[in-house]
Amino acid sequence: MKKKAVVAGHICIDITPVFTDQTVKAEELGDILKPGKLIQMSAPDVHTGGAVANTGLGMKKLGADVRLIGKVGNDAFGGMIRDILSRHDACGDLIVEDGAITSYSVVIAAPGIDRVFLHCPGANDTFDGAQIPESALNDVALFHFGYPTLMKKMYEENGRNLVDMLRRMKEKGIATSLDMAAVDAASDAGMTDWTEILKRVLPFVDFFVPSFEELCFMLDRPLYDGLLERAGNGDITGLLKEDEDIRPLAQKCLDLGAKSVLIKCGAPGLFFMTSEKMDEVGSRLELKAEEWNGFCKFEKSYKIDKVVSATGAGDTCIAAFLTSILEGSGPETAIENAAGAGALCCMSYDAVSGLQELSEIRKKIDAGWEKAW
Numbered sequence: 001m002k003k004k005a006v007v008a009g010h011i012c013i014d015i016t017p018v019f020t021d022q023t024v025k026a027e028e029l030g031d032i033l034k035p036g037k038l039i040q041m042s043a044p045d046v047h048t049g050g051a052v053a054n055t056g057l058g059m060k061k062l063g064a065d066v067r068l069i070g071k072v073g074n075d076a077f078g079g080m081i082r083d084i085l086s087r088h089d090a091c092g093d094l095i096v097e098d099g100a101i102t103s104y105s106v107v108i109a110a111p112g113i114d115r116v117f118l119h120c121p122g123a124n125d126t127f128d129g130a131q132i133p134e135s136a137l138n139d140v141a142l143f144h145f146g147y148p149t150l151m152k153k154m155y156e157e158n159g160r161n162l163v164d165m166l167r168r169m170k171e172k173g174i175a176t177s178l179d180m181a182a183v184d185a186a187s188d189a190g191m192t193d194w195t196e197i198l199k200r201v202l203p204f205v206d207f208f209v210p211s212f213e214e215l216c217f218m219l220d221r222p223l224y225d226g227l228l229e230r231a232g233n234g235d236i237t238g239l240l241k242e243d244e245d246i247r248p249l250a251q252k253c254l255d256l257g258a259k260s261v262l263i264k265c266g267a268p269g270l271f272f273m274t275s276e277k278m279d280e281v282g283s284r285l286e287l288k289a290e291e292w293n294g295f296c297k298f299e300k301s302y303k304i305d306k307v308v309s310a311t312g313a314g315d316t317c318i319a320a321f322l323t324s325i326l327e328g329s330g331p332e333t334a335i336e337n338a339a340g341a342g343a344l345c346c347m348s349y350d351a352v353s354g355l356q357e358l359s360e361i362r363k364k365i366d367a368g369w370e371k372a373w
Contacts, residue, residue, distance in 0.1 A: 002065040003141035003285065003326045007056035008132060010124045010147030010181065011070030011094075012103035013077045014049030018042040019110050028233055029113050047352075048084050049105055050124075051146020051179055051315055054352070057088055058319030058341070062358045064326055067140075069093045069132055071123040073100035078123075095131055097123055103150075111308075114235055117182075125152035129165025141284040143169045144177040144322060146315070149189050149214070159197035166204035175282030177207040179318055180214040194218035203257030206281040207325075209318050211264040212237060212271075215249050237266030242298050246271045260292070262321060262335070264314045268373055269300040270342075272335045285325070295331040302343040302365075303372040316355060317342035323358055336365050343372075 019032075020042050032039065048057070052070035059066045068090045072078035078096060085091035103122035109115045124147075137143075145165070148154035154162045169176050178201070183190045195218060202208060213236060216224040223245065227236040240246055246263060250273040253261040259281055260274040273296045279289035320341035324334035340361040348354035 004139050005059065005064055005066040005142040005144065005322065005326060006069060006132075006136060006140050007052055007059065007066055007144045007146070008069040009052055009127070009145045009179075010050040010103070010121075010150050011048065011052040011068075011072065011081060012050045012105050012119070012122070012124070013080055014045075014047055014105050014107050016045040016047075016107040016109055018045055029108065029110060029116060032110055033108070046080070048081055049107075050103065050150075051144075051181075053081075053085070054315030055144060055146055055179070055319045055322075057085075057090065057352045058316045058355055059323050060088055060090060061352055061355045062319055062323040062341070062361075064319075064323040067093050067136055069095070069136060071095040071097060071100070071127045071131070073102040073123050074098045075100075075102050077102035077104050093136055095123075095127070097126070100126070119150070121150050121152065124150055127151050128153055129161050129168070132165070137169075137172060137174065139284075140174055141282070141286075142175045142177065142322060142326060144179070144318070146179040146318075147181040148178075149181045149183050149194075152188065155189055155192050155194075155197060158193070159201050162197070163200050163204065166201060170204050170282060173283040175206045175285040175287070176204060177209060177318070177322060178205045179315070180210040180218075182211075182214055183217055185217075198253075198256055202253060205257070206259045206285075207262065207322070208253050208258040208260065209262045209264070209321070211314055212240060212246060212249070212266070215253070215263060216245075219249060219252050235266060237268055240265055240268065242271065246298070247273070247296075260295075262318075262338070264317060264342075265298075267301055269298060270317065270335055270339055271298045272296070272331065274331065287325070288328075288330070291330045297332065297335065299335045299339045301372045302340055303370040304343050304347055307346045308348055313342045313345040316345040316352075319355075320358065320361065327358070333362075337361055340365055340369065 056068040101122040106118040250261045254275045263271045278292040281287045317338040321338035324337045344354045
């Protein structure tokens with residue numbers, strides 16, 4: 001029998017205006033988006049976004065037995081989310097609140113230029129871990145929570161609600177996984193002491209799966225600001241050095257109490273590092289700790305023909321990583337599958353349509369799928 005999972009947290013509608021061939025030659029977004037300029041666009045791509053939809057539906061497509069729990073309003077965008085999830089038989093656990101605004105993002109994804117997100121958190125701000133019913137946790141082996149940085153109640157009071165929710169899972173023997181999202185430095189979340197929150201939260205996290213940018217912003221702001229300055233308008237992940245930049249941040253997470261950390265490093269790949277305490281992972285997962293203790297590897301990205309959009313690629317990586325764990329894979333197989341899923345995601349505008357079943361991704365890898373770096 002398959003081990004069951006719950007994916008909870010942030011959910012929204014992503015609206016991605018699709019650029020025509022005439023607008024793809026610019027090097028910077030400012031060369032395209034100028035005041036008073038009319039830009040001819042193709043039909044928009046509209047799909048669900050956020051960790052619940054991206055990671056949750058990704059896990060379903062990869063073959064996992066997973067329930068999705070997020071919060072929406074009883075409005076037009078909320079109806080769109082319910083309709084989309086219904087097609088995947090995945091909307092039954094949504095929390096619908098009258099009068100709430102359903103979260104949405106406008107994703108500016110010009111080819112060859114890093115994405116810009118215009119985001120409204122909406123109902124996500126009032127999501128409460130106590131709203132997750134006990135019935136949803138029956139026989140669940142793994143609980144994944146995504147994007148507390150975009151959910152006000154999750155970071156208020158030094159993350160009290162987030163801590164209480166993850167502690168609740170651990171007390172039940174459920175393995176826990178936590179993903180983050182980029183923080184607007186000028187927002188309430190950006191001015192929150194995330195180092196303090198992580199000190200309180202990470203002892204209850206078995207698999208911590210942030211991006212390098214998110215983690216660096218939270219734990220080493222001087223390094224983050226220095227990388228931004230060096231990168232100019234470019235992507236800071238192209239500047240990263242494993243031993244000088246990535247590994248020290250991963251070690252900080254383990255020192256703060258996380259059992260393992262998977263850092264998404266953009267186009268170059270993924271860095272995974274575990275503690276010697278993998279026997280403390282939620283017992284329902286039945287992880288073979290001897291295979292996981294003290295593991296460390298940088299997994300390079302796989303080569304694809306064309307990058308359409310990286311939107312959701314990190315969430316898709318996590319979906320494959322967690323699904324692999326549920327199926328009993330060891331750490332090396334799990335991060336290889338994660339890198340493969342992330343690559344496939346970049347070939348479409350959303351996080352799910354480019355995915356294949358986990359067995360098909362594995363066939364490509366075993367057949368010698370070429371690395372991009």
